[in-house]
Amino acid sequence: SQQGEEDPQALSIQEGENATMNCSYKTSINNLQWYRQNSGRGLVHLILIRSNEREKHSGRLRVTLDTSKKSSSLLITASRAADTASYFCATDNAGKSTFGDGTTLTVKP
Amino acid sequence: EAGVVQSPRYKIIEKKQPVAFWCNPISGHNTLYWYLQNLGQGPELLIRYENEEAVDDSQLPKDRFSAERLKGVDSTLKIQPAELGDSAVYLCASSLTGGVTEAFFGQGTRLTVV
Numbered sequence: 688s689q690q691g692e693e694d695p696q697a698l699s700i701q702e703g704e705n706a707t708m709n710c711s712y713k714t715s716i717n718n719l720q721w722y723r724q725n726s727g728r729g730l731v732h733l734i735l736i737r738s739n740e741r742e743k744h745s746g747r748l749r750v751t752l753d754t755s756k757k758s759s760s761l762l763i764t765a766s767r768a769a770d771t772a773s774y775f776c777a778t779d780n781a782g783k784s785t786f787g788d789g790t791t792l793t794v795k796p
Numbered sequence: 797e798a799g800v801v802q803s804p805r806y807k808i809i810e811k812k813q814p815v816a817f818w819c820n821p822i823s824g825h826n827t828l829y830w831y832l833q834n835l836g837q838g839p840e841l842l843i844r845y846e847n848e849e850a851v852d853d854s855q856l857p858k859d860r861f862s863a864e865r866l867k868g869v870d871s872t873l874k875i876q877p878a879e880l881g882d883s884a885v886y887l888c889a890s891s892l893t894g895g896v897t898e899a900f901f902g903q904g905t906r907l908t909v910v
Contacts, residue, residue, distance in 0.1 A: 729887060729904055782851070
């Protein structure tokens with residue numbers, strides 16, 4: 688079974704709106720990563736947040752981590768049509784990454 | 797700098813036939829991963845190498861799957877014999893070290909077993 692679970696499974700928004708995706712996990716982690724996957728392509732790394740960090744920013748991306756609740760969120764601000772993709776969280780423990788099943792984001796122009 | 801290169805991109809084979817996938821990681825990356833991804837799901841780790849040593853192959857179905865990473869660089873993943881349920885995308889990824897650093901993924905090999 689997958690360690691991380693993303694929520695929602697699918698999200699559809701208008702261009703310019705913000706998109707928030709959540710990830711919950713079950714066991715302790717060293718760090719958590721978010722990846723994007725365009726249809727038919729490999730995964731692209733977006734951001735890594737360590738277990739002792741609470742928030743990280745990268746451009747239009749903001750990631751939070753709450754280890755007490757075993758959850759993380761990915762916020763994409765001012766979304767663009769090009770952000771349409773699947774987004775996965777991956778939890779790392781002792782060098783092993785475990786992926787959730789992803790959130791499919793559709794941004795309508 | 798070239799990314800992770802996988803070949804072939806697509807493969808269609810009949811069940812019970814053998815198949816092999818090849819991966820060339822990013823130069824200098826010690827850690828190499830093979831993942832399986834079913835439609836609508838996230839990647840599932842099959843095997844992880846640190847240099848030429850397989851450090852995690854607990855999810856590799858060893859009765860039909862095998863992998864090798866000669867000289868700690870390129871890697872091949874083999875299935876023999878293939879079953880209908882093996883139809884999936886096989887992703888290779890590499891990273892400088894395991895866990896703490898980001899992994900770079902290839903575009904994957906889409907396997908269809910008929």
